[in-house]
Amino acid sequence: MKHKEILVFGASGHIGRHLIRKLTKNNFKVTAAVRNFHRKAYILKTQGNPGYLDIVETNIYDLEAVNSLVKKADICINLVGILYETKNNTFENIHSSFPSVLAKLCHENNLDQLIHVSALGVEKALDSKYAKSKSNGEKLIKQNFLKSTILKPSIVYSVDDNFTTNFMTLLSILPAFPLYYNGKTKFNPIHVSDLTEIILQTINQKIYSNSIECCGPDTLTFKEIIQKLLNSIDKKRLLIPMPISLAKISAKMIETFMSKPLITVDQLNLLKYDNTPTGDFKTNFDFNINAEKKFEQEIEKYSYMWKDSGEYSKNNQINKL
Numbered sequence: 001m002k003h004k005e006i007l008v009f010g011a012s013g014h015i016g017r018h019l020i021r022k023l024t025k026n027n028f029k030v031t032a033a034v035r036n037f038h039r040k041a042y043i044l045k046t047q048g049n050p051g052y053l054d055i056v057e058t059n060i061y062d063l064e065a066v067n068s069l070v071k072k073a074d075i076c077i078n079l080v081g082i083l084y085e086t087k088n089n090t091f092e093n094i095h096s097s098f099p100s101v102l103a104k105l106c107h108e109n110n111l112d113q114l115i116h117v118s119a120l121g122v123e124k125a126l127d128s129k130y131a132k133s134k135s136n137g138e139k140l141i142k143q144n145f146l147k148s149t150i151l152k153p154s155i156v157y158s159v160d161d162n163f164t165t166n167f168m169t170l171l172s173i174l175p176a177f178p179l180y181y182n183g184k185t186k187f188n189p190i191h192v193s194d195l196t197e198i199i200l201q202t203i204n205q206k207i208y209s210n211s212i213e214c215c216g217p218d219t220l221t222f223k224e225i226i227q228k229l230l231n232s233i234d235k236k237r238l239l240i241p242m243p244i245s246l247a248k249i250s251a252k253m254i255e256t257f258m259s260k261p262l263i264t265v266d267q268l269n270l271l272k273y274d275n276t277p278t279g280d281f282k283t284n285f286d287f288n289i290n291a292e293k294k295f296e297q298e299i300e301k302y303s304y305m306w307k308d309s310g311e312y313s314k315n316n317q318i319n320k321l
Helices: 014-025 037-044 065-072 089-106 129-144 164-173 192-204 222-232 244-257 265-271 295-300
Strands: 005-009 031-036 053-057 077-080 113-117 146-154 176-182 208-213 238-242
Touching: 005 014, 014 037, 014 129, 014 192, 031 037, 031 065, 037 089, 053 146, 077 089, 077 146, 089 113, 089 129, 089 244, 113 192, 146 192, 146 238, 164 222, 176 244, 192 208, 208 295, 222 295, 238 244, 238 295, 244 265
Parallel strands: 005 031, 005 077, 031 053, 077 113, 113 146, 146 208, 176 238
Antiparallel strands: none
């Protein structure tokens, strides 16, 4: 039996590294497209089973190179995304134009399936450039390739993320922490291993032409997430509601002076909308693909890195006989 050839764009990111491990363990042959082979390949080589992973350097703006990869694949998975814009990478290019072109190429080369990872709740956030570009990308994919599946996850977390790890770093050094919109925004955080299982089952179950909202088992407010992170690293901090006007001024300054901003004005606009199932689409649970990992239990497995006593903190001690 011939193994399915899976092409993954955005393979070196947080989700991609875990997905490669999942797919190769399940006997799929994976081609991982990365921007810079020398910076990314050494990480990815440890993720795939020997003989099941090829790593290629590809510029997504080089359509001839992209097409040459697509025509060799059976299934294409797009994980490419950005949280803030740069001079070379805009939301429109990354979230709308590239997915649209990729869907056309999948149609022209008659691929079995295109799986595109977007984001939960982007339809509502009309004042966010990030959200509008994501939503537009979803529409263009559906127009250009019928055998596509849009996955719309809430916040994806793990030891390799830029979400919980960044927050734990900040919470470990700052005496106080701002709460935007009084910390009331709701999320359904999903562990990366649960999301990669959803992707695997989307392939195995041949789920086409669907938008699936991907959610974890917990519904947590932003404030509750911060409190759980604080508890996990054994810290107490002042949580101070910040007026949104002041927050936007500080975010604008951060955007101006930091090449990798911690928060942007666009992200503040997005943060005012709940990141929970909308009811407009089916969720992973409707397809009997459960996401069972609990946020509090999972962050405890790696939060010791931010505790004063490290891995030898009291919660990690071996009980004495």
